[in-house]
Amino acid sequence: MPALGMAQDTGVIVSWRKALGDRVDISDPLFDVETDKTTMEVEAAHEGYLTEIRADAGAEIPVGQTIAIIAASGEVPAGTGVDLVPDTPKEPVAPTAPNRTEPPAVRDRPAAPSTPSAAPTISASPKAKFEAHRRGIDLRRLVDQGLPQPFHVADLDRLMPETGTAGPSLQASLLTANFAWPAFDGFIVWAEEKTGRQDMRLHTLAAFAAAALRTEVRSDGADSLAVSVMSVEVGAAEIILRDPDLQGLGDVAESAEEAGDAKPDLTLIDLSGTRLVAYKPAIWPGHLTINITDDTEDKGLATLHFCEDDLSLLAAARFLDNFAARIAEPVVQLL
Amino acid sequence: MREITLSQAVNEAIAEEMRRDPGVIVLGEDVAEAGTPFKILSGLVEEFGVDRIVDTPISEPGFTGIAVGAAMTGLRPIVDIMFGDFLFLVMDQLCNQAAKTHYMSGGKLNVPMVLRTNMGATRRSAAQHSQSLHALVAHIPGLKVALPSSAYEAKGLLKSAIRDNNPVVIIEDKLMYQDKAPVPEEPYLIPLGEAHVLREGRDITLVATSSMVQVANEAADRLSGDGISAEVIDPRSLVPLDEDTILRSVKKTSRAIVIDEGHQSYGVTAEIAARIAEKAFYHLDAPVQRMGAMDVPVPFSPALEDLTVPTAEKVVERARKAVRGALFHAA
Amino acid sequence: MVRESQAKNTDSYVQMYRQMVRIRSFEDNANQLYLSGKMPGLTHMYSGQEAVAVGICEALEKTDHITSTHRGHGHCVAKGAAFKEMFCELLGKAEGYCRGKGGSMHIADQENGNLGANAIVGGSAGIATGAALSAKRLGTDAVTVCFFGDGALGQGLLYETMNMAALWKLPVIYACENNLYGEYTHVSEMAAGDLMARARAFGIEAVEVDGQDVLAVNRLAQDLVARARRGKGPFFMLLNTYRFFGHHVGDINRGYYRTKEEEAGWKSERDPIANFGAWLVEQKLVTTDELDDMTDGIKAEAEAAVTYALDAPYPPADEVGAHVYAA
Numbered sequence: 002m003p004a005l006g007m008a009q010d011t012g013v014i015v016s017w018r019k020a021l022g023d024r025v026d027i028s029d030p031l032f033d034v035e036t037d038k039t040t041m042e043v044e045a046a047h048e049g050y051l052t053e054i055r056a057d058a059g060a061e062i063p064v065g066q067t068i069a070i071i072a073a074s075g076e077v078p079a080g081t082g083v084d085l086v087p088d089t090p091k092e093p094v095a096p097t098a099p100n101r102t103e104p105p106a107v108r109d110r111p112a113a114p115s116t117p118s119a120a121p122t123i124s125a126s127p128k129a130k131f132e133a134h135r136r137g138i139d140l141r142r143l144v145d146q147g148l149p150q151p152f153h154v155a156d157l158d159r160l161m162p163e164t165g166t167a168g169p170s171l172q173a174s175l176l177t178a179n180f181a182w183p184a185f186d187g188f189i190v191w192a193e194e195k196t197g198r199q200d201m202r203l204h205t206l207a208a209f210a211a212a213a214l215r216t217e218v219r220s221d222g223a224d225s226l227a228v229s230v231m232s233v234e235v236g237a238a239e240i241i242l243r244d245p246d247l248q249g250l251g252d253v254a255e256s257a258e259e260a261g262d263a264k265p266d267l268t269l270i271d272l273s274g275t276r277l278v279a280y281k282p283a284i285w286p287g288h289l290t291i292n293i294t295d296d297t298e299d300k301g302l303a304t305l306h307f308c309e310d311d312l313s314l315l316a317a318a319r320f321l322d323n324f325a326a327r328i329a330e331p332v333v334q335l336l
Numbered sequence: 337m338r339e340i341t342l343s344q345a346v347n348e349a350i351a352e353e354m355r356r357d358p359g360v361i362v363l364g365e366d367v368a369e370a371g372t373p374f375k376i377l378s379g380l381v382e383e384f385g386v387d388r389i390v391d392t393p394i395s396e397p398g399f400t401g402i403a404v405g406a407a408m409t410g411l412r413p414i415v416d417i418m419f420g421d422f423l424f425l426v427m428d429q430l431c432n433q434a435a436k437t438h439y440m441s442g443g444k445l446n447v448p449m450v451l452r453t454n455m456g457a458t459r460r461s462a463a464q465h466s467q468s469l470h471a472l473v474a475h476i477p478g479l480k481v482a483l484p485s486s487a488y489e490a491k492g493l494l495k496s497a498i499r500d501n502n503p504v505v506i507i508e509d510k511l512m513y514q515d516k517a518p519v520p521e522e523p524y525l526i527p528l529g530e531a532h533v534l535r536e537g538r539d540i541t542l543v544a545t546s547s548m549v550q551v552a553n554e555a556a557d558r559l560s561g562d563g564i565s566a567e568v569i570d571p572r573s574l575v576p577l578d579e580d581t582i583l584r585s586v587k588k589t590s591r592a593i594v595i596d597e598g599h600q601s602y603g604v605t606a607e608i609a610a611r612i613a614e615k616a617f618y619h620l621d622a623p624v625q626r627m628g629a630m631d632v633p634v635p636f637s638p639a640l641e642d643l644t645v646p647t648a649e650k651v652v653e654r655a656r657k658a659v660r661g662a663l664f665h666a667a
Numbered sequence: 668m669v670r671e672s673q674a675k676n677t678d679s680y681v682q683m684y685r686q687m688v689r690i691r692s693f694e695d696n697a698n699q700l701y702l703s704g705k706m707p708g709l710t711h712m713y714s715g716q717e718a719v720a721v722g723i724c725e726a727l728e729k730t731d732h733i734t735s736t737h738r739g740h741g742h743c744v745a746k747g748a749a750f751k752e753m754f755c756e757l758l759g760k761a762e763g764y765c766r767g768k769g770g771s772m773h774i775a776d777q778e779n780g781n782l783g784a785n786a787i788v789g790g791s792a793g794i795a796t797g798a799a800l801s802a803k804r805l806g807t808d809a810v811t812v813c814f815f816g817d818g819a820l821g822q823g824l825l826y827e828t829m830n831m832a833a834l835w836k837l838p839v840i841y842a843c844e845n846n847l848y849g850e851y852t853h854v855s856e857m858a859a860g861d862l863m864a865r866a867r868a869f870g871i872e873a874v875e876v877d878g879q880d881v882l883a884v885n886r887l888a889q890d891l892v893a894r895a896r897r898g899k900g901p902f903f904m905l906l907n908t909y910r911f912f913g914h915h916v917g918d919i920n921r922g923y924y925r926t927k928e929e930e931a932g933w934k935s936e937r938d939p940i941a942n943f944g945a946w947l948v949e950q951k952l953v954t955t956d957e958l959d960d961m962t963d964g965i966k967a968e969a970e971a972a973v974t975y976a977l978d979a980p981y982p983p984a985d986e987v988g989a990h991v992y993a994a
Contacts (some may be wrong), residue, residue: 003702005919041920046699065704126661128590128621153621153661154590361804387804393834398827401793402800405811408782409732409801429793429824433785440773441783442766443990477991501993 002034002062003043009036013061014068018042023051025071032069050075124151132157136264137286162283173284176305176317178325179296182273188331196251203230203271204245206328210269210291212246213323218316219266229265234274241265264288273301286311291324301328337518342508343376345487345519346452349494350377350414352523354384357412360498361388363399364416372416374454374513396422400451401429404503407449408437412498417453420507421467426451434503435478448501450494455483456509456547456597458641463633466641468546468596471603473505474574480504480528481574485549487517489572492526500528509547509597529576533585537567540591540655543582543608545571548595548646555651562652564659574604582608583616590621591658595646600628622658627651677952681961683725683881684947687717687940688962690741692969693750694912697740697757697771701916705977707759710771713741715911718939719844720745722884723812723904726892732780732798732811734791737772738910739784742814747779750969754976761982768982768990780809789815789822792841796828799839799900810895811839818849820858820865832901833869840891841866841903844878846910851924866903878908879939909933 002012015033019025031045053070056062123140125133129152133140138157148156185205192201207228214226226246231239240257268290272280275295282290290306305321312320327333340348354360362377368391371378381389392399396417403413417423423430434447455468474481480502484490490508497504534549535556544552549570556566567585571577586592592612594605605626612624630644657663694714700706713720716738724733724745735742743753748764756763757771764776775783782798785791795813802809819825820843832839849857863873876887884906891902911934913921947953 003919004704005917039920043919126621127618131618151661155661359805390835393827393830395827395831397824398793398796398831401790401824402797402828402831403793405734405782405791405794405797405799406801406804407797408794409798410805411801413797428787428790432787433790433794437783438993439990440765440769441775441777441990442764442768443993444765444777445775445783446993448993480992 002064002066002068004064005034005036005041005043009064011061011063012036014056014058015040016058017054019045019051021051021054022075024075025049025051045071047071049073126151126153129154129157137288173281174307174309174314174317176307176314176321178303178305178321179300180303180325180329181299182301182328183299185328185331198251200235203232203235203269204242205331206230206271206293207242207269208245208248209327209331210267210324211242211244213320213327214267214289215246217320217323218312224266226267227265229268230271231269232271232274233277234271267291269293279304282306284308291321303328337520339516340487340519341514341516342484342487342490343374343513345491345517346376346494346508347378347380348519349491349498351380351383353495353498354380354388357498359410360412360414361390361406362414362416363390363392363403365392365394365418367391367416373418374510376513377416396425397429400426401433403449403451404429404434404437404447407434407447407503408445412448412450414450414452414498417451419461419465419510420453420455420469421464423453423469423472427472430473430479430503430505431476435476437478438502439478446501447503449503450497450500451503451505452494452508453505454508454510456511457629457634457645459511460636460638460641461634462636466634468507468598468629470505470507470545470574471598471607474604474607478503479575482506482528482572483546483574484508485544485546485570485572486512487515488519489526489532489570491519492524493528493572495523496525496527499525504528507546512547526572528573529578530573531569531571531578531581533581534568534570535566537565537589539564539566539589539659540593541567541569541582541585541589542593542595542651542655543569543571544595545574545604546597548597551646551648552595552651554648555655558648558652559655562656564655566655571608574607577608577611579611579615582612586612586616586624587619590619591655592620593625593627593651593654593658595627595651597629597645599631600626601631603628622661622663625654625658625663627654679725680882680943680947680952683721683885684940684943684953684958685961685965686721686725686745687881687943688965689750689969690714690717690720690744691940692962692965693740693744693753696754696969696973698912698916700754700757700973706757708770709915709917710740710757711738711915712910712912713738715933715938716741716844716846716878716908718881718884718943719842719878719906719908720814722881723814723840723842723888725885726888727780727810727812729779730807731809731892732782732795732802734782734795734798734811734813735774735784736788736791736814736816736819737784737786738816739774739814740771743774743776743781743784746776746781748774748776748781750972751975752776754972755979758976758979759981760976760979761986762976762979766982766986766990789819789825791815792819792822792825792828795841796832796837796839799832799837800835802838803835803898808896809838810892810900812892813839813841815841815843816849817843817845817847817854817858817862819843820862821849826865826869829866829869829871829901829903833871836898836900838895838898838900839902840888840895841871841901843903843905844908845905846908848910848914848925850914851918851921853924863903863905871901871903873903873905875905875907878906879937879942881939881943909937 012034015035017032018030025045026048029045030042032043034041034043049071052072056068062068132154143152143156189202207230211226211228225244227241227243228245229239229241242257270292272292272294278294280292284306286308292304294302296302303325307317366372367377368381368386368389400415403415406413437445437447457466470481473479482493484493494506497506542552552568556568559566594608596604598604605628609624609626627646635641694712697710720741733742733746752764756765756774759767761767764774772784772786775781782794792813795811798811847854866873876883944958948955
């Protein structure tokens with residue numbers, strides 16, 4: 002079946018102009034084909050004898066399929082007959098009755114809320130949504146605060162910190178550990194002599210905290226940890242140290258970073274050496290705060306504020322205990 | 337550093353390349369003695385002769401086609417099309433022949449030719465001599481497209497275009513031919529596909545092409561008075577496009593406006609804005625805005641023509657709205 | 668002396684016959700590939716016009732250039748292309764001349780100076796003229812032949828480039844194959860006035876020749892090519908010829924624009940291969956058997972090439988993005 006047109010896939014044989022066994026010369030009309038446009042006569046391209054006809058008049062055959070054989074000699078092979086079954090015409094597909102029980106098209110649907118609850122959609126820029134997610138801020142808080150939509154990143158900073166009765170998603174928990182100061186104090190004296198630096202206290206606390214965090218909480222180890230430290234006694238501004246536990250003793254200062262938009266994984270607030278005994282910080286998921294305060298003359302307290310949604314009590318306890326142990330026995334830490 | 341006009345920069349680029357490579361020739365109308373109506377090529381025919389600075393009849397398709405054949409067989413022709421509006425005349429030779437020959441031949445035939453033409457309205461030249469049609473050619477795979485925004489860019493980009501083994505369309509802004517800029521004496525190249533950050537900023541990215549670079553720069557000056565720091569980026573070439581520089585900037589500033597003198601619809605601003613939206617979506621704090629020429633044929637009357645193109649004032653207004661978060665469409 | 672030149676002539680005559688048979692054989696196979704649904708897209712048969720391509724290309728060197736048309740297989744074979752790579756290209760296979768990326772209508776054989784078939788009617792007039800400009804500028808003595816059909820006489824580009832070729836005295840020969848039909852319309856309905864006067868209007872010397880007579884075509888081509896090489900160009904040839912098949916391979920039911928009698932007449936009386944073969948035998952330069960043997964050999968070569976091409980691999984998928992830009 003020849004290709005006779007640009008978009009033709011099949012052709013219907015209208016009639017054969019030659020019979021089985023007939024002598025055929027080049028250009029003799031051989032058969033007529035009906036395409037979607039018209040009926041065309043197909044001529045023989047070779048001379049010889051028509052020894053096989055494989056499709057009858059009326060058959061619809063795909064382009065490229067062999068429908069007859071012209072051979073040099075006139076012998077008609079035995080058993081030659083029509084053996085090509087034309088394509089079975091496709092079953093007409095019974096049109097399915099339209100499902101009248103379906104509600105009509107989308108047009109009628111009121112604006113669908115994106116949250117499962119019945120709350121209306123919140124309009125916010127992609128960046129605002131991204132930042133909110135990253136910081137663990139629920140955009141409904143901005144709605145509640147009455148900030149106008151659509152929200153932008155700047156609006157997240159306008160968010161008032163939550164008061165004591167936190168919503169169910171931001172339950173702040175608190176754990177306290179105690180430890181003895183003397184060993185630590187002695188260690189710091191030695192360290193400051195050795196390195197010639199004056200800021201070893203805060204840096205060492207940060208390193209111990211990061212180490213404890215890495216061991217007990219972030220045990221997959223791959224994360225880079227940022228620890229923010231501040232000391233009231235020293236009075237220095239908050240600094241951020243990256244992976245202070247992975248630096249050499251005197252090199253912790255090298256890991257200081259600019260406090261920027263990036264939120265630290267852990268905030269360490271050293272209130273020791275002052276009369277301050279308690280501080281409750283703002284908290285968000287993924288973030289931890291430890292306050293260090295003085296208890297009795299030789300004892301200190303480390304208080305961990307955390308979200309139990311984020312960090313289990315068990316993990317928090319292990320972390321804080323690990324941290325306190327390092328302060329209590331700093332030399333063991335070095336080993 | 338010395339300052340020369342854009343016209344002189346183009347002249348120098350062509351002269352230097354013609355001295356360097358005897359295969360470089362120029363074909364166009366009135367390019368020889370007349371040095372083109374814009375007087376850009378003055379002096380070249382005296383140095384290189386009429387065999388290399390070839391005056392043609394008014395047959396844009398014809399001599400563009402000839403350039404294609406010449407490029408395929410060992411020359412590096414520069415075709416001068418007097419007005420960008422005449423690009424429509426040469427589209428078959430440029431887009432069906434030149435652009436596709438390397439691909440259709442399976443990489444065997446090259447067409448190292450340059451087509452130089454111009455763009456830009458507000459010259460009172462009316463609709464058929466004022467169009468900026470770079471979007472049409474940027475759309476065709478196989479062509480490279482460069483848009484110099486100053487004399488410095490013009491020289492460096494044109495030299496790179498002449499040395500490129502592909503058909504490169506380089507479009508100068510006809511209003512800028514007498515504008516001066518610092519241009520080094522020593523030869524230099526500006527590669528295609530490298531954007532230029534004219535000034536850094538934190539609050540909004542202004543991506544601008546050709547003469548709109550100055551518009552964006554002026555807008556940035558005014559915005560800094562408002563305490564808004566704008567970053568201005570000149571892509572320099574549309575194909576290839578330096579996406580990375582643009583995206584890095586938008587990730588930093590979270591806001592963008594794309595400014596171009598092609599028509600607002602279905603053009604360059606749409607392409608760049610779409611890429612920003614696609615690839616920097618989560619960093620956007622405001623919708624990406626597009627400022628192109630009005631979707632009207634360029635009117636003759638000065639009172640009307642100047643309304644159809646982006647201005648620094650309009651850019652400032654849009655930038656302020658973006659930073660304030662005052663741009664949105666109701667859901 | 669006479670014997671030697673006679674022998675040389677015989678060789679070149681036999682070569683011309685061989686090339687024409689190669690074209691005919693190629694086209695027959697290409698046609699079959701289309702009809703049996705094995706070739707993607709469409710193609711345009713050159714059968715009947717062999718003497719034009721062969722007569723002209725036999726007067727050219729490998730370093731001379733040609734540009735071709737959508738009906739380009741004949742020019743391609745005549746300028747030295749091989750069956751295998753040509754069939755591969757028609758089937759879109761990686762070993763085709765264009766790595767399968769051009770197909771029948773864009774087939775190019777750069778090494779043999781074929782700058783490519785062109786799917787835009789008249790679209791290669793600029794390219795051919797440009798190649799002639801290069802030759803002049805670079806001081807090579809290459810000549811370019813621009814093949815086009817009577818249909819291209821409607822394209823403005825042709826006149827623009829002939830004008831410039833004449834102004835600049837370029838070594839290009841515009842070869843108009845007048846096969847009497849532009850697609851489905853007779854040339855008399857498409858081209859007003861005198862066909863050769865068009866070239867003459869630019870001061871270009873124009874010569875008419877019987878396109879079915881390969882010797883006449885070749886003699887004329889030799890003369891014009893030699894003169895073009897010496898800087899006396901451009902020239903215009905009007906070759907009167909006929910295509911035996913339809914406009915493209917699917918144009919089978921064409922009685923409405925071309926009568927069967929007309930077709931039959933050209934096929935029986937004006938077949939360039941049959942006529943030249945008869946002449947060669949009559950002149951006792953070859954025997955009928957020798958010609959038949961040659962023809963059989965060529966047919967076998969073509970069939971083998973088809974088989975090869977059908978089995979040959981397609982270009983890998985990651986090549987779709989290759990060659991958009993040159994390095």
